[in-house]
């Protein structure tokens with residue numbers, strides 16, 4: 001039976017907001033403190049303690065919503081989401097149910113190398129909620145006690161929910177990359193997946209065009225996704241698995257319950273965790289300990305004013321003002337705002353965007369990656385980099401030596417002059433060059449003869465010999481000088 | 490010196506003029522507790538040592554002429570649902586039998602700053618859910634007027650302690666009448682402030698949108714004194730009001746001439762015993778002769794108040810009490826299965842009434858029932874608020890009964906929770922509408938049991954209630970009578 005399968009993916013992204021204190025109390029949110037040292041009566045849910053909203057978190061949520069083209073709810077409130085779990089200290093989570101702070105937004109995919117570019121992914125909602133604590137189970141599996149760390153309990157999360165608009169693992173990854181760029185650019189979150197400040201769950205199923213009409217496979221929620229690459233792989237795996245399963249049992253979305261499956265990155269497959277027979281009843285109701293939050297148009301405007309250029313806009317600027325190809329613009333913007341700032345500072349002075357872009361992409365990025373540093377810690381500052389490129393443009397530095405010089409600048413954190421000096425590179429004066437060329441001509445009458453017979457390519461041979469006499473010889477200058485000095489017919 | 494006949498303001502005068510030392514004062518009440526608590530069971534915890542130490546410190550500062558707080562040396566009892574740092578706070582529940590908070594409720598902090606002296610924690614219905622303080626786990630509290638009867642609840646311990654002279658003043662909390670009903674049953678004065686007037690931070694939650702901490706004492710003036718020290722905005726409680734609070738005692742003597750007092754004839758004439766009706770009518774006469782104008786009003790939705798209350802309060806309670814899950818606070822029922830651990834711990838450590846209300850609330854919030862119950866009750870609540878708004882366009886306060894009966898007998902309501910719920914008919918409206926309400930003794934029935942009168946006012950008009958209540962007490966002596 002031949003079917004055309006379309007992958008349908010929706011994402012739920014939990015973003016830990018970069019506030020110094022928790023969502024409803026004054027405890028620090030810093031990662032890595034000893035267990036239960038960043039707690040107070042409020043965030044451990046001590047009897048009688050009451051939550052008070054951290055306005056900074058609300059502001060970051062609104063900022064994100066605006067960047068994702070969302071409507072901002074003027075009267076948002078808080079709901080209790082009731083469920084029991086040992087690391088949920090109050091037996092309910094303070095969240096937002098029917099009036100999330102952000103709703104109905106979108107994000108356009110940007111991926112110059114793919115047909116997905118320009119596709120719009122709708123954002124259903126983004127709401128604020130408090131995180132739970134962290135349980136650590138006995139790793140030896142010998143029935144030892146489970147330990148709970150409440151340091152994380154109460155940290156502010158923004159849960160961003162997309163509509164099922166993504167059509168491949170690659171699209172999901174592209175979406176997440178762009179989202180992360182935006183969140184980093186807004187300084188809304190540090191987006192560190194290893195520390196859990198960005199968590200992704202993917203809802204995946206297939207839409208199947210069969211002879212009997214369209215069918216859909218049961219929805220699977222994939223968890224334990226610890227990198228964007230895992231998201232991509234897990235979705236592709238799951239699509240394949242669902243197709244095989246459907247071929248085997250023909251079960252559709254109405255016939256089988258929703259599953260939760262965990263991604264095993266090392267084995268490259270998903271494992272069944274839970275079958276949701278009936279949807280959990282969280283018994284949401286408005287939290288009577290908190291008040292309605294009013295957000296005025298003026299509040300929104302003042303937050304909007306704080307949003308600088310977003311990644312999409314920066315790509316446009318790189319293409320229109322600096323005349324970069326879409327691919328270059330994408331690579332640079334994907335490195336983050338500081339990198340683009342660096343580019344723009346240099347390109348504004350060097351006046352050749354493509355030259356700057358080439359050097360940044362090929363050499364600077366390679367070096368930064370190899371040394372695991374980022375642009376903030378770049379050993380060469382923008383002015384030094386401008387100086388370096390200007391040396392190339394004015395032929396003070398021959399392009400054949402430029403990479404060596406650049407390496408030297410990066411590894412010793414020095415100026416172009418210092419790097420050239422320590423590599424023994426200096427420009428020959430014309431007398432020295434004339435002398436070298438004269439010597440090469442004197443020593444190679446047979447090559448001269450070839451050239452005079454019309455084999456002009458042989459001149460390269462002579463240039464090579466000048467260079468081996470003195471490595472500071474510039475090949476272009478040597479060619480010019482030799483042509484001048486060749487015996488005339 | 491027998492201080493049991495002194496009210497709080499009189500004690501404070503004696504303390505300020507140094508006719509009475511704080512040590513002697515505290516020692517007297519500790520002795521009263523020692524003599525009577527075994528019988529009455531109004532205190533779960535008594536803090537003799539720290540109370541004596543605090544009293545000593547107040548006396549020393551006074552002698553040296555150093556500044557002391559406005560309640561310096563005044564002994565106070567605090568309901569056991571209010572968190573006290575390092576002093577066991579049970580909320581009347583086996584679940585918290587050994588719970589020692591590591592922070593103070595805001596009100597306790599304010600009392601501490603005012604140099605009031607905590608002498609003990611008073612008995613209550615479990616988590617405030619009840620009207621009798623017949624706590625099966627910690628034992629029932631007796632009504633000092635008649636040991637066969639309950640003191641009311643849930644702040645029954647605070648009411649009994651004052652009536653019996655074991656404490657001059659106390660804090661209670663009121664979710665559906667839990668200050669006013671025991672005040673009525675024990676013949677004392679109790680005030681439920683406007684919602685948001687007193688911080689709830691540190692009050693172990695039963696139904697968050699309904700409850701307030703408030704003062705209980707012999708006289709209206711005493712409640713005004715204590716309210717002044719407790720009221721005011723608290724940044725730790727998001728629902729705390731930003732309206733400035735007042736010195737409630739300062740204005741208490743102002744005349745009430747021209748006050749318009751609303752009376753709901755329906756409440757006065759139906760469902761009350763003859764004695765309660767006649768006591769209230771005499772009270773009305775007193776107000777009229779003081780220059781107040783009596784106006785008939787209607788509260789058409791008040792008949793639905795109990796129903797709305799018994800949906801909203803259990804809904805909130807079902808979530809508020811989820812944290813008592815066996816992971817913390819108490820011993821854990823031994824089982825390997827997490828879900829079984831939860832249900833077994835909660836079945837073992839919550840009393841019947843608490844389990845009943847958790848089940849009610851859980852059901853009412855369930856998917857498919859939410860609109861029918863929680864949402865519907867919220868609409869009724871809004872209508873009740875509107876009734877009061879309309880009524881207060883024409884009157885300054887509303888006078889009526891606190892309870893349909895005087896104190897009932899022990900065990901009378903335990904088999905029949907519904908009749909106990911219905912006894913809240915006059916008190917729950919003020920909680921649903923967030924209004925201030927004062928209960929004071931306005932007479933006695935033929936068995937010598939106190940009768941409670943309730944005054945309700947517009948939001949943040951505690952001062953009007955206190956002025957009217959004080960006027961009544963300046964013309965009567967019911968509040969000075971003590972059980973034999």
Ligand SMILES: [Zn+2]
Nearest residue numbers: 025027040043
């Ligand atoms: Zn905290």
